[in-house]
Each structure stands twice: as C-alpha cells, then as structure tokens.
Amino acid sequence: MTGRILTPITSTMAKDKAIRKLLGAPVRRGHWGARAGDTLAGWGVKLNGQHIRAKAARTGLPYITLEDGFIGYLTHPSRDPRRLSLIVDRQGIYYDASRPSELEAILNAGDAFPASLLGRAEAAMALIRRWRLSKYNQGRFEVSPETQALIESHKGPMVLVVDQTAGDLSIGLGGASAETFTAMLEAAKAENPDALILVKVHPDVLAGQKKGHFGPESNVANVRLIADDCAPLALIERAAKVYVATSQMGFEALIAEKPVVCFGQPFYAGWGLTDDRQPIARRTAKRNRAELFAAACIGYCRYIDPYTRTPVELEHVLDLLVAERQVPRITAKTTYAVDFSLWKRGFIGNFLEPGAGRVRFVSEVALASMTFAPDDAIAVWGRKLDKLVETLPGHVPVWRIEDGFLRSVGLGSDLRRPSSLVVDGEGIYYDGGRVSLLETFLSTHEFSDRDLARGRALTDKILSLRLSKYNVGSRGSLDFKAKAAGRKVILVPGQVEGDASLRFGSPEVSANGALLQAVRAAEPEAYIVYKPHPDVVSGNREGAVAPEILASCADEIVDAADIIDCLEASAEVHTMTSQTGFEAILRGMPVVTYGMPFYAGWGLTTDRMAASLVRRGRGLPLEALVYAALVAYPRYVEWPSGRSTSPEALTEAMAKAAKKGKRVAARGPVDKLLGKGRKLRYLLSALLK
Template identity: 45%
Template sequence: MAKRTAGFISKGIGSITALAEFLREFDDVTRIRPFSPPPSAVIGWGLKPTSRQARRYAQRHHLPYVALEDGFLRSLGLGVAGYQPHSMIVDYSGIYYDASRPSDLEQWLSANEFSTEEVLRAEHCMALLRRYRLSKYNHAPDRPLAVNDATVLVVDQTAGDASIEYGNASAASFSDMLDQALARHPHGKILVKIHPDVIAGKKRGHLTSALHHPRCQVLSEDINPWALFDQVDDVYVVTSQLGFEALMAGKRVHCFGLPFYAGWGLTQDRLHCPRRQRSRTLAEVFAAAYLRYCRYVNPYTRQPSTLEETIHLIADQKRQQERLRGTWLACGFSSWKRRFIGDFLGPAAHVRYQKALPQHAVDSQRLLVWSSRIDDAFKTRHRELLPHIWRMEDGFIRSVGLGVDLTQPLSLVVDRSGIYYDPSQPSELETLLNESAFSDDLLARAAELRQRLVALKLSKYNVPGASDVVLPDNQTIILVPGQVESDASIATGSPDISTNSALLKVVREAEPNAFIIYKAHPDVMSGARVGKLDTDAKRLYDLDASHIDITALLERVDAVHTMSSLTGFEALLRHRRVTTYGLPFYAGWGLTHDAMHCPRRNRTLTLDALVAGTLLLYPSYVDPASGQLCNAETVVSLLERAKLQQSSAQKPHLTWKQRLYRCYRNLLIGSH
C-alpha cells in the first residue's frame, strides 16, 4: 500500500504507539495539528463529538475521513478503568452504528460472499464466546440472578448514546419498546435492564418508568449479559450490542432501532433499512463484524493478534477475576510482596494487609498466606483458621531473574485446598488434573505453548548461563538438578530422599555407567539458600554444570532424575525421560517413572493435558507494566522480550537493592 500520513484526534485510548498497532497500513500516525506534510486521510473517533474537528478538516480539504471505534470484544474492564482495547474498528466508509449511510460492514453484508472456511471459523468463535460467556466488556460478575418467572428482557441505554440517534431511534423508541413487550407478553414478568449509573442519578436513561410497573422487575446491578440470557427467551433492544450477543445465545431478538445486525432476517425489526435487502445467517454477520471488520492486538505485548487469541486472553482474565473476586485479608507479607499481590488477585478483589493472622475466623473471610509459612507448627497453632486459608506461591513461568533477588514475578498460584508441591493433601492443581475435561482448543493451546517454551528456551527463572557444554557420545547422560534443601517442597514432597547429596548417591547406584551432570539450584549458587553438596557427593557426578543454562542442558541429556524439582516438568516438555524420588505435581500421571505413589492420582494424562492444567488453568498471570491480569501466552511473549533485552546487555547485573538484599539473606543463613 502506498505510503500515507494519518491525522488523528485522540479519544483517550492510550498512546499513539498503541494505536499504531491497529493502523498498520499507515506508515505514520500524527495528531491533527500541525500537519507536515498534509495527510491523505484524516482519522477520528467515529461520529463522537471528539471527532468533529477531524471530520471538518477532512471535509474542508476534500480528504477521506477514516472512523475508529472500539471493537465488539474490547477488554476485560472499562476504558475509564485503564483497560486498553484488544480490538478496534477501522471504517473507510462510515461507522457500523450509523444507519443513515453504508459502512464497510454493511457493504460486505450487502455485496460480498463468505467462504466455507470463514463461516466455519465464525461458528467456532461464536462457540468459544458462548462457552466463556464473553461480552464487549467483561468486568461484571457472572452469577445466577434472583429473578422470578421473567422470560422477557428489555434493555435500556443511557441518554446520549450515539448509536440511538444514528440508529434512527429516539427516546420515544424506548417507551414504544417497553409497551410492545408488555403487550406481546401479557402474562409474563418483564425483566428491564437499566444502567447502574441511571439508578444512581449519574446518567439519564429511558426506562425508569418501569420501576413503578407491577409486571416489570428492574435490574440495575452490573451483571454479565449471559446471566441475563440464562433467564429469558425474548430480548428487546433499540440499538444495543447486547442484542447481537443475545442472537449468539439463541434468543429471539426484537429491534426498535437499526443496529448493524438488524435488517438481515435474524431479528424482529420495528424499522426498515431499504439498503439491507439480503438475508444473512448469523455466522455470516458474525464473520463480517468480528472477523473482517475488527482488528485485534494484544495490549500487553503490543503485537497483532487474532480473534481466537483475543477470546482466550480475555476468557483467561475473566476466569481468574471471577475465581478470586471478593474480600481478602493478606497476612504476614513483606512490603515488597505487597506491591504486587493485589494485582494477582485481580480487579474484583479487595485486599487488606496485616502482619499477623486474626485470632478467630469469620465465615466469609478468606485469609491469604505465603505457602512456605504453613508448616506443621503453623497448622497446630492456627488449626481453627485452616479452612479459611488460601496459599500463595510462585508460578511455573516466573520471571527473568530470581525471587531471592527481588525480581517481581509474572505468575503466582493461589490455592484454596493445599499447594502444588505438597502431596500430603490435595491441591487445586491435583484436582484440576484429576477431574478436568480438557477441550480440544485448550489442548491445542497447551501444545502450542509447550512448543513455544522449548523453542524460546524458557524456564522458570530464565537466569543467564553458558550454553556450550561438551558431553560424551557413547553414554547415557543424566541430569540431576539440585534443589534448595530447606524448601517446603522437599520437606513435604520428598521425605525419603531429602538432600542433594542423597539424591546423587541413589542416582549413581541406579545408573553406575551413566554420565551424570549435576546442576546446583540458582538460589544456592547465589549464596542465598541452603543446598551445597557434602565432600563425598562430589565424587558421584561427572560434570558440574551449575553455570550452564538449564535449557541448554535439557536439550542434550537423555534423562532427568530429581527429588521434586520443576526441572523434571521442563524435561517432560522436551520429551525427556524423568525419574522422580519424591512426589512432585507432575508425577503419578503416567508420564514419569516414580519411586513413590499417590493413590489420589488415578488418571493417566497426556503431556498436553498436564501442560493445560499446570500452565494455562492453575496459575494467575500479571503484566507487570499495567498490573493487569493476562495469560500464559502473553507472559511468554513478555519473557521472550525480556530475555532479548538481557542478552543484548553487555553484562547482566543486580541493582543495588538486589545486592543489599542478597547480602542480608546470606548473613541470616550463615548465622543459623
């Protein structure tokens, strides 16, 4: 495409850099003042008042006006709450909510055909939206409604919504709509959805008269639209996008304005648009609106995305948010951890911090504690509180850098049942792996994520190390990863073999002719944690690879023998043989050779099912720049970028705070 300069009047969607990701055919995106050189197109925000200057400029200079709008699947939360858009519309003809003239969307539906592949893709994406119950915004609670016998939903809109005027409707359209709903359903109760700000007096609506009607039940709380669809058979709208989502939910939709989805034979229409002459299937309208008309970008990586990837990202955000919604009392956390704990609990969580646990539990109270604090003495001391305690721990794809060096995590796990490294009781991860029905699309995501982790050479901490290692060609090569011996994962998960020296001894006895590589844990190498070998153990291995990158080793070895190290899981990702001497979370599912047995783990898993439960469903992920929930794929992209930046630096170094903290930790350990 020829080089073009775009003039733009911004509308608070974030940086021009972020906007440029949606406008890739424009080589330069500038603000409307000054123009140098003159633009060949002017860009503004739809037909909103903020775009008047851009539209006038375009008209005065006989330039095309390109309209931008949020896409139909925008984000987890609202723009005013700081959520950047995942999707955006770029329309060269009009805009979808303006029925007075054709938009790009209307022209495609009027004149274009859709391939079988496009229709199948549309049907698949609609099925995903139904499964994950996604709407334009997804911050509202998704819970059953306390509604009695209402089978009809009437949807209000706030006064001044541009789609009302440009959809050939008015305030009278809403009164007509409510009257018609009452007349057509004379014996049923009518559920009327009114914006919360209307009831609060912050905005004006159109259906406040329903508050006093005996057959109307007004709902003003913020609620997921799919919870409304669960209750009703018929949905009445003027121009709300909720009407199109109701079509996806299989409801009869009655339109009293001209939204983009009216006039194609899918809705019961009060008005007529003479330009819309064709009948279209729901999949065709969806393909035009969501696949052709919208553009998608991951707002955290600033990289182009697809609708499917956007659905999975927002669905993961919504799932994490809903699971952790509510009030929390976080006890005993350092000031450093308090900086990010609230982010991992999500925007619907309300967190209060205190140093010690309360004396007595409150039934509705959820207590959050860092998992390593919960030992036998803790359980005895706080026996009454245990049913209320949720445990928090580092996730499996954590950071570029060590936690002991105060590197902020990108993933944490929050577990109400136990914790993944403690097999003495079930954890939520164990329950997920035992009971989840892993869908085909989830397994496909897991396979792609696994392959990407291997290709990018990512691990938990991504600490830099050498990559060159000389190994023999004629021996079985076994990697023995060292662990922090004071770690709770060994105390609870590896009672028989509990030191690195004992592990090396049992491996050498089992594999007397193998070439054994030992790699000390990074925290032990840093001097911050306990786990050094005794003198005799140093004779049991053939190569000390403590300074070699773990991913470089996993590419070369035949097998990994471990107590309970995450390295065993990372070896499985690369199809290496893994022997466990404890009971890590990945043992007992038919993928490893295990010295111990857990009778609760009674299911054989595929590798991708293990990855899906462990990396996609169990942890919480956060983008550190925005503090917003994200997902595993996004974190992998962020880590990829961080590793590239790290490798381009001349020499990795610790900040002064990290050096000071490391000295502090080492002195404390040395004093014990």
C-alpha cells in the same frame, strides 16, 4: 492505504505500532497540514470527528471513522485501556443507522459467504457462548446469588430488558430516544404477562453516578431492576427473550440464539434475525447468525494482541480471553491477605485483580479475631498458615498464592518481583497430597485443538529462547558425555531443603543427599551430574550436601552453569519435585520423579511414587500439560507497568532481559548492593499503596 493518516486520537494511540500496522499507514496526531494522498480520520461520531469529516469533504481527501470493535477489552477500559480490536469504516459507522456503513454494505451485498468463513464464525460463536465473552470482560462469569435467587423464585419465564446510559450516541443515531425505553418496557410487560421482567441497568445508575432510563420507580409488579456486574451472556442465557433499543447485548443475545426484539435500529437489526419495531428499508438482504457474525466480527473488525501489540486474527484474541476466564481468580468484595511481607504487598494486588475487591493486608493475630462477611475471602502465601486456615469458618474461601513457572530474570530471594504467580482456591500445585486447581484442570479439561496448538507454540518459543524459571547462571558449552566415556549422563537438580514443595510433595525422598544416594542406587553405572539449587549456591537458602555423599554419588558438580546447558548436555533427569524436571520434559528428555511434582502422573514421566498419583487418572500430551501449567493456571504481570501480560509476551521480555546481561551468575558484593536497592524501592512502593 497510501500516504499518512491524520487523526485527533491520543498521542499514545498515534505512537502505537500496532495501530499503525492495523491502519496500514503512518499515523500523525492532528489534522492540519494535510496533503494529497493523506487520509483524515475521526473517532466515532464525536464533534471533532464531524469537523474532520467536513474538512475531508471540503478538501476532497478520503475520510475514515475509527471505533472500538465488538470484542473490545480484556476487562473494562477504565481498568486496562489496551484494546483488542479496531473498526476502520470508510462509509459511516455501524451504530449510525442514518447512513450506510461498511458493515451494512457487506451484509447488503447479497454475496454468498465462503464455507470456511462461516465455519470460523460458528466456532467463534460457540467459544463466545461457552466462555461468556463480551465487549468488556470485567464481569463475573455467573450472575450474583441474589439475581439467581430472584429468577428461581419466579415460576414463569424471565424476560430481559436492556437499559442504556442516557446520552449514549448509539441511541439517537440508532433511531431511538428516551421515550423508546419507556415504550420498550411497556411492550415487554404486555407481551409477556407471566414473565419476570429483569431490567438490566448500568451499576452506576443505581448508585446515582450516571443517569439511565429507568429508576427504582420501575420496580413494580413483576418488574425488577438489576445492576449485576456479571458477564452479559450469564443473564442472556437465562432469558426467554431479550428486548433492546440499540445495545450490543442484543447482538450477544443473537449469538446465544435467543429471540431479540429491537426498538431501535442497531447494526444487527433488519436482516431477518430480529423482531424489529422500527424496520430499516435500506437493509434488504436476509442473513443468518453465522453470516451476521462473520461480517461484523471477522470482516469488519481488525484485531490486536494487547500484550505483543501485533496484528492478529479474531481467534487469537478469543484464545487470550478464554485463557483469562480459565485462570483461577478470587471473587470477593474484600480479600484479606494475611502475613504478607511489606515488599510483597507492593505487587500482590496486581495479581489478585480483577475480582478480589478491596485487598486488605492483615496479620495472623488480627485475622484470628475478625468476623467475616459472606463475600469475604482469604489469601495466604502457600502452605505457611495451615493451622490458621483450619480455624477459619467453612464459608470463607481460602486462596493460596505461589510463584508461577516462568517467574523472573533472577532469584526470588534476591527480591526480584515475580512476573508470574498462581492463585489457587483448592490446594497448591506442589502439594501432591491433595488436589489443586491445576490438577483438576489437567484431569477434567477437554483440550481443544487450539489449546494444544498454543501449548505447542509456547513450548517451541521457550525452547528457542532458552528460558527457565529463574534464568540464572553463566551460559557456555558443557560436555558431560565426553567425560562420561559412554556411561549414561543423569542430571540431578538440587532443591532448597525445607522448601514447601519437598515437605508436601516428596514425603519419601526429601533431601538432596538422599536423592543422590537413591539415584546412585538405581543407576550404579551412570555418570551423575549434580547441580545445586541457585538459591543454595547464592547463600540465600539451605540445602548443601555432605561432602562424603557428593564424593560417593556424584561424578561432577556444577554450580554456576546455566540449567539449560546442563539439560542439553545430559541424557536423563532424576528429581524429587524440581521444575527442572518440567523443563526436561519440554525438551523430550526422560524424567524420573522421586516425589509428586505437578507434571508427574500424566504419562510423561517415570514415577517412583506412581501409586500415590493414580488419582490423576489419565495420560496427556505434552502440549496439554504446557497449556494448563503455563497458560490456564498462572497469572502474568509485566513490570514496571503492573498490567497483565501473556506467557508468550513474558517469554519475549525475559529473553530480551537475559540478552542484556541481566542473568545472575553468582551473588557477589554488587549483587547484594543491588538487592538492597530493590528492597528499598519495593518497600517504598508498598508503603505508597
């Protein structure tokens, strides 16, 4: 486009650089002062859009209609308004069957679609089916136990009838009315006499907050109304046939290869794929599912990375949604978070959403006397409350929370809010004695080419931006090799003694001094560089090594140096369970483990406790380990917004923060004062929640 785009969209959208890039022109809010070369735009077919369309007709300026795409949001827009897609239509809009749209023109043209485009469509549909992706993605992956029991109790097939909210513009513009829904249900009953008829209504309808077209009076004979907030495809997969007026669920049913009966005139009707009770004479071409999908979701929609706000392709957005599905999440009506400090309460809720329901912070003492409902869950920090967990009823799921692997700029003990946490309902990644969700994923997941490509790209980004877990220390050039005079340089990272990762992940060597002695015994000729843990150096945690051990086992001690500089100046890393071992693997360095860290046992390290890791069972490429550990396992949050983010966006933000001088070299008086200020701010935040 040339000139400007004038539109009444919100000021936030008008200022969004991604929207401007997608539209290919500067965006100005409002439509006054239009001049030659400008384009007027309206959102959907709302009244203001109709006024602007009329103005465009009067002035001879081009007009475009904007609308959300078919893969629309990470969750529900009421929870997170960042959109994933945008439609720009110069003729009409897809849900207005009274006039042609660009989508209809693409499908009606009769042109053959390139094989490469159809291949993309088939792959995308397979991904959507596997992960049950939709326009809104807040719903549970599975149907509720009540819905499943209802379906299983019926001996015949299940037929799905999809209700819509009264007043939905797509109903009237799609050739339907309130009477259409009555006729649709009657037809479904008559045409499927032996079937269980499930009427999918909006949850707000049964709650009385919104009006639909069916009410409790429809629950007669073999008809049941359900308001299950699950992924639409979870219901569609169980259906023998799907009846719709104009709902997008009909399109998703086609993706799922289900028979679809249309009582309205939605965009996917009229192409030979649906049973159309209102034929559309204007639509003359015959299309298959791949062609329909390619036209609608690849040719017609434009996509945005919600985290980086950059234009992307459909596949990129699907990758983000798949990762969201893979990230472990609590599903409960009430989640009891036990013994969390007040400052942690200010951010824990951001990581538990969506799915955790109401989060209640309780003490260990209070929890011991509580009675739990079937849909309650417990959240605890790491392995701190093991004795309490052992006393809980077996039906109550327990989720353990810990820092992720890309945490923040600065130390957690300095009260820096984490940008990444893991929530694990099976174990926890640093406990090598039991299986965690991360280990299960690494052991069983079939990594796709796109998974591996994302893992590879994320590795390259982390290396190019020189990031680590905490991003602390002073950067500078180190030259261990010159001092080593030909001896192999081994970096030994210290850890916080008594830390859970040592107690549960390194039963044989669990102290920094013992590790140094073991490394010296294994490598008597090596030049050993010991780097104490930043929390030990800052005085926040224990882990100092006796001077006599340092003197006999370490050739050099580096306190304030940046860990990445240390890695780049070394040839090998020996560690108990430190994440420095993982960061060394990213750089292709040999790593020897003396414990059972999450990255050991996959063929990427030399493991002194290999016999204890045989259950991990298979070798993996580095890209798979990175994808699992940094994409599929943790949940990321950007601050101060508190919204979800991606590891790619977080790495960019961490690099920018580090460049602004926010790295932590040492803990002096100013650092302590700033820490107290942060603590006060977070305490206030927690109290206000």
